[in-house]
Amino acid sequence: MKREIFITLAVMSLVIGASLPLIMSSIFGETYKSVETRTVPAYQFSSSYGGQQINVSLTSGDLRKFSSYEELAQYLSSSLSLNTLVNQLVYPYNLPRVVGVPMLAEVATTYTISQQQAVTSKTNVQVEGIDEPDIVKNNGELMVVASGNKVFIVSVAGKTVLSILVLEEYVSGLFLYKDELVVITEAQTRYPIIPDLECRCFMIPPGTPNVYTYIYNISNASNPVLLSKITITGSMLSSRLSGNHLYVVTNTYVGEPILPLVNEEPVPLETLVVVDVIPSSYTLILALNLERLDYATYTFLTGGGSWLYMSLNNLYVARESRFSFLNAYILALRTFANYMPNETASKVIELINKGWLDVAREKVEDYLLSMDEESRKELLNKVVSDVNKEPKYDTTTFYVFSVEGLTISLRGFFNVSGHLLDQFAMEEADNYFITATTENNYSVVVLFEPLVKTYTTTSREVKTQEIVIQECSVSGCVSRNIPITKWDMPQAPYEYTRPALIVYVSVVGETSNNVFVVDLMSLQIVGSLTGLARGERIYSARLVGGIFFLVTFRQVDPLFAIDISDPNNPRVLGFLKIPGFSEYLHPLSGDRLLGIGVEGSNLKISLFNVTDPTDMSEISKITVYSAWSQALHDHHAVTIYPEKELLMIPITSYATYYVSSGALVVSYESDTLRVKAVLPHEYCLRVAYVGDELFTISPNLIKIFDANTYEELGQIILEK
Numbered sequence: 001m002k003r004e005i006f007i008t009l010a011v012m013s014l015v016i017g018a019s020l021p022l023i024m025s026s027i028f029g030e031t032y033k034s035v036e037t038r039t040v041p042a043y044q045f046s047s048s049y050g051g052q053q054i055n056v057s058l059t060s061g062d063l064r065k066f067s068s069y070e071e072l073a074q075y076l077s078s079s080l081s082l083n084t085l086v087n088q089l090v091y092p093y094n095l096p097r098v099v100g101v102p103m104l105a106e107v108a109t110t111y112t113i114s115q116q117q118a119v120t121s122k123t124n125v126q127v128e129g130i131d132e133p134d135i136v137k138n139n140g141e142l143m144v145v146a147s148g149n150k151v152f153i154v155s156v157a158g159k160t161v162l163s164i165l166v167l168e169e170y171v172s173g174l175f176l177y178k179d180e181l182v183v184i185t186e187a188q189t190r191y192p193i194i195p196d197l198e199c200r201c202f203m204i205p206p207g208t209p210n211v212y213t214y215i216y217n218i219s220n221a222s223n224p225v226l227l228s229k230i231t232i233t234g235s236m237l238s239s240r241l242s243g244n245h246l247y248v249v250t251n252t253y254v255g256e257p258i259l260p261l262v263n264e265e266p267v268p269l270e271t272l273v274v275v276d277v278i279p280s281s282y283t284l285i286l287a288l289n290l291e292r293l294d295y296a297t298y299t300f301l302t303g304g305g306s307w308l309y310m311s312l313n314n315l316y317v318a319r320e321s322r323f324s325f326l327n328a329y330i331l332a333l334r335t336f337a338n339y340m341p342n343e344t345a346s347k348v349i350e351l352i353n354k355g356w357l358d359v360a361r362e363k364v365e366d367y368l369l370s371m372d373e374e375s376r377k378e379l380l381n382k383v384v385s386d387v388n389k390e391p392k393y394d395t396t397t398f399y400v401f402s403v404e405g406l407t408i409s410l411r412g413f414f415n416v417s418g419h420l421l422d423q424f425a426m427e428e429a430d431n432y433f434i435t436a437t438t439e440n441n442y443s444v445v446v447l448f449e450p451l452v453k454t455y456t457t458t459s460r461e462v463k464t465q466e467i468v469i470q471e472c473s474v475s476g477c478v479s480r481n482i483p484i485t486k487w488d489m490p491q492a493p494y495e496y497t498r499p500a501l502i503v504y505v506s507v508v509g510e511t512s513n514n515v516f517v518v519d520l521m522s523l524q525i526v527g528s529l530t531g532l533a534r535g536e537r538i539y540s541a542r543l544v545g546g547i548f549f550l551v552t553f554r555q556v557d558p559l560f561a562i563d564i565s566d567p568n569n570p571r572v573l574g575f576l577k578i579p580g581f582s583e584y585l586h587p588l589s590g591d592r593l594l595g596i597g598v599e600g601s602n603l604k605i606s607l608f609n610v611t612d613p614t615d616m617s618e619i620s621k622i623t624v625y626s627a628w629s630q631a632l633h634d635h636h637a638v639t640i641y642p643e644k645e646l647l648m649i650p651i652t653s654y655a656t657y658y659v660s661s662g663a664l665v666v667s668y669e670s671d672t673l674r675v676k677a678v679l680p681h682e683y684c685l686r687v688a689y690v691g692d693e694l695f696t697i698s699p700n701l702i703k704i705f706d707a708n709t710y711e712e713l714g715q716i717i718l719e720k
Contacts, residue, residue, distance in 0.1 A: 063410075064274040069259070069266065073201035075274075076257045118691030124638045126423060130310050131241035133173025133184055134636045136686045136697050142221055143688065144181060145718060146171040147699040151183055152718045153221050154702065156690050159716055162221045169212055175241045177290050179219040180227070182246060185212045186236055195259055195266045202259040202266075209235040211250050213286070215293065228293045233260035234284050237317065238308040238423075244290045245405055247315065251304050252282040260284050262297050272299040275399065275410065280304055283317060283399070287406045296406045302399060309426040314520070315401040315408070316433070318420045323392050328444045329503045333357065335386045336364045339379055361501050368448050369499070376448065384446050392442040392505070396420040398433070400523065414523045416516045417530075424635070427543040432526075432567045433518040436550055438537045439530075441509045447502040510535035513552055517567045527568045533558055542585040542593070547573070547613050549593065553581035559595075561613035574614040580604045583632040586640065588668060594647065596631050596638070603627040603651065605666060607673050620673040622666060626655040629664070630685060639687045644707065645669040648687040648694070651678065663687045663696045665710065677710035679703070 066072040120140035125132045135146040142162075143154040151165040151174070169185035176182075186209060193204040212231050216224040234250025241247075252260050260267050260282050267284065281304035288295040305317040333352055337345040344367060351360035368376050395415045402409040418437025420426065425436040512534045517527035536552040543549075546565035552558050559576040580599030588594050591611040597604050603624040609617045631637040631649040639648040644667075651664040663679040679687075683698040693713065694705040702716040 066269050066272065068199075069195075069197050069269065070199040070201055072259070072269070072272070073199060073257050076254060119641075119643055120690050121639055121641070121688045124635050124640070126309070126635070127311055127428075129242070129312060131175060132636065133175060133239050134686075135171070135174065136688060137174045137176040137181075138688045138690065138695075139176050140690050142176070142218070143695065143697075143702070144174055144176065145697055145702070146174050146183070147718060149185075150718075151181075153181070153218060153224065154716055154718075155221070156693075159704065159714055161716065161718065163224055165214075165216070165224060167212075167214070172236060173239060175239075175246065177241065177244065177246075179217055180290055181216045181218045181224065182241070182290070183214040183216065184236070184239060184248065185214070186210070187212070193261070193264075195261065197266060202257055204233065204258060204261065205256070208233060208252070208258070209250075211236050211248060213246070213248055213288065215288075215290065230263060230286065230288065230295060232262050232284055232286055232297070233258075234282065237283075237305050240308070240310040240315070242310065242312065242403070246286075246288040246290055247310070247403065248286040248288070249305070249308055249315075249317065250282075250284045250286075252284065253304070254280055254282065254301070258282075260299060262286075267297060267299045271297060272301070273410075274301040275413065276301065276303045278303075285315070285401070285408055287403075287408055289406060294406065296408070298408050298410075300399070300410065303397065305399070307420060307423045307426070309423050309428070310403070311428040313403060314411075314428065315403050316426060317399045317401070318426065319397045319399070320394065320419050321397065322394050323442045323505060325503070325505055328387070328392070328505050329357070331387050332383060332444060332446050332501075332503045333360050333364060335383045336367070336379075338386070339382065340364075340367055365448070365499070365501055368501075380446060380448060384444070387444045387446065392444065393417045393439050394419055396435075396437060398435070398518075400433075400520070411520075412523045414518060414525070416514070416518075416525065418514050421538055425538065425541050427541075427548070428520075429543060429546075429564070431520045432564075433520055434543060434548055434564060435516050435518070436538050436541050436548070437514045437516070439512050439514055440507055441512075442505050443508040445504050445506055448499050449502060450499050511537055513538050513550070515548060515550070515562055515564075515570055517564060517570055519567070527564070527566070527570045529562065529570050529572065532560065532572070539581050539583055539597070540585045540595070542587060544587050544593070544610070547610070549585060549610070551582045551585065551595070551597075559608065559616060561610065561616060563613070574612075574616055576608070576616040576618065578606070578618050582606060584635060584638065586638065588640075588642075592668075592671070594668065596629065596649065598632065599623060601626055603629055603632075605647070605673055607668055607671065609671070619671050620668075622673045622675060624651065624653070624664070627651055627653045637686060639689070641689055641707075646676070646707075648689075650684040650686065650696075663694075665694075677705075679705050679710060679712075 118140055121138055123132055123134045137144045141156055143156055145152045145154065149167050149170055151171060152161055153163045155162050165183065167185055169187035171183060172186050173184045174182065189204060189206055189208045189210060192206055194200060195202050210231055210233055212229065214226060215228045217227050218224045232250055234252040237249040237251050239246065239248040252258060279301035281302055283300045283302045283305055285298045286295060303319045303321060306320050307318045309316040330352060333348060337348040340348065344363060348360050348363050395417055396419060397413055397415050399413045400411045402411050416435060416437060418439035420435060420437055427434045513532040515529040516525050519526045533552040538550055539553045540551040541549065546563060548562040548564050550560040550562065561573045562570055563573050564570045580597055582595030582597035584596040586594040591609065593608040593610050595606040595608060605622045606618050607620040609619045629649045629651050637650055647666040647668060649664050652659060652661040661684055662681045663684050665676045665679065667674045667676050679696050681696040681698060681703050684696050686697040688695040688697065689707060692707045694707045696703045700718050702718065704713040705711065706713055
């Protein structure tokens with residue numbers, strides 16, 4: 001199996017080597033370089049309001065723009081040729097999947113309904129003041145539930161369904177803003193679309209994902225009125241609501257010359273720039289003013305995005321990339337040149353710089369063939385040693401956007417080592433950005449072997465052998481032999497093809513974890529902690545004041561407390577080891593931290609005293625045997641009722657032959673975790689509250705319970 005992998009990689013390297021010069025020169029001209037950190041001038045925009053898309057013009061600095069759609073199409077065609085080849089080489093073979101970082105959110109905020117004077121739950125979010133999409137929204141008067149392609153608008157006081165929205169697409173998220181309901185849906189195009197341009201150079205193929213944003217006026221909730229619908233090309237990365245502005249971010253993979261559309265119109269060239277040297281995706285940001293319904297779009301050719309984080313002033317799109325096989329291949333060729341005669345070495349370096357990797361490889365192979373076997377083996381060992389002197393690891397790129405209303409400016413981007421595990425491994429504090437990553441290390445392997453073994457004869461020897469079978473029944477066992485024909489491949493003579501240089505990448509050593517602090521003014525790393533908890537992975541993270549809490553796991557559960565009050569010198573203050581691990585951390589107060597996680601096959605809820613970060617303790621815990629909760633992987637499923645000191649999460653139990661589900665209600669009063677109730681509700685997904693009433697929600701039913709006695713008060717059936 002390994003030899004097949006080597007052969008495949010070697011053949012790929014020959015192809016990409018032959019193609020690089022033409023592609024590189026056509027895309028980037030004579031010279032090009034990779035940029036680790038880049039800042040760019042902010043975009044200037046001018047607006048013409050009127051409930052429509054505003055006009056935006058960009059000052060792109062050193063970022064590439066296009067004067068025509070035809071020029072963009074030519075750029076994409078050239079870039080695709082290189083990107084397709086690089087993608088085949090960029091990922092090391094058979095790497096383990098990185099476990100997602102558990103989630104951590106801000107304390108759920110509450111507000112008072114003027115008429116009812118009742119505290120009301122809101123969506124559990126990461127950053128206070130930045131709303132996130134969810135399948136349930138609640139403002140105390142209305143509860144809105146998304147289920148499949150339907151949206152149910154429910155009266156909290158009347159306990160009835162007031163209206164139902166039926167859409168063609170699947171509903172992925174909701175927002176409530178004053179009298180407006182935002183519904184975000186996703187679907188794929190059914191038919192090819194050719195944009196109406198002077199050049200017939202783009203096509204949106206069938207199956208391309210689209211994101212639809214509907215805005216309804218629900219001042220009369222019994223009769224919602226559609227105010228606006230915006231369709232954008234791409235798959236949903238995420239969305240956020242800050243004040244009266246909605247931001248929707250999509251990715252469109254560039255697998256062929258494709259152009260994102262906004263309401264079936266091509267994105268304006270004035271708002272489109274190239275960010276990455278070899279882009280593989282469009283990142284499109286829609287900014288929408290919910291008061292005026294004006295919107296603007298910004299399109300960036302990037303490497304795509306994996307996670308999104310938003311603060312009050314900045315939006316971050318994170319992209320993960322594994323250590324590149326192509327870089328390893330070039331590094332190996334350059335290292336060989338260090339040991340070759342000056343004239344030959346200069347020629348190899350010249351060929352590499354021009355992109356002629358196949359010719360450079362042949363020069364290296366010729367040199368290796370000129371050596372005796374002992375010298376060749378010694379040189380290979382030296383090259384392998386040299387190329388692995390410096391650590392090889394994955395990287396995460398962060399694109400940083402400044403956000404102010406409809407104005408979005410790309411400030412630049414920066415890289416850190418390791419994988420960002422999800423949005424909760426990112427936090428912004430003051431003028432600094434803090435992120436935690438888990439890092440894999442890689443080794444470059446260099447071989448010089450024949451690719452193919454060719455037999456010089458086609459004759460094959462036929463042999464007959466027997467296999468032994470035993471058949472048993474209640475009366476006993478019987479053995480018998482069955483003949484089978486065996487065709488032996490000839491053992492000799494055969495010959496090998498010319499040996500070839502083979503380079504591949506493998507995972508070595510243990511995982512480790514990092515914390516980086518980035519100055520947002522310079523986009524430079526100013527402080528870091530690396531090599532934390534070797535052999536383990538980050539499972540959750542939380543910034544509370546000047547302390548960054550991390551949970552890692554492999555065998556035991558270290559809860560790290562990291563002081564980042566001095567951004568230039570982050571340091572570990574202490575750690576706590578306990579069985580199991582927390583997938584989600586939630587701050588209850590300045591010195592109490594709630595953890596929701598797993599211990600074996602059981603659901604575990606922990607309460608930590610973090611008053612002294614150098615001496616943290618688990619002061620209370622609950623174990624629910626043979627149980628699971630959606631809250632482990634979706635922070636929106638966590639509901640905190642601070643006035644009653646309650647935690648509520650959906651729960652599913654496998655303790656018996658039958659699977660049962662409902663809502664787990666846990667009190668954290670007086671530093672003690674106690675189960676107050678398990679509210680039975682099949683397929684429960686969310687828990688909400690308004691005053692003294694609790695609402696458990698599933699796709700087809702809402703149940704109402706008394707928040708003090710936990711008695712069931714009624715049901716609201718969600719059906720058309």
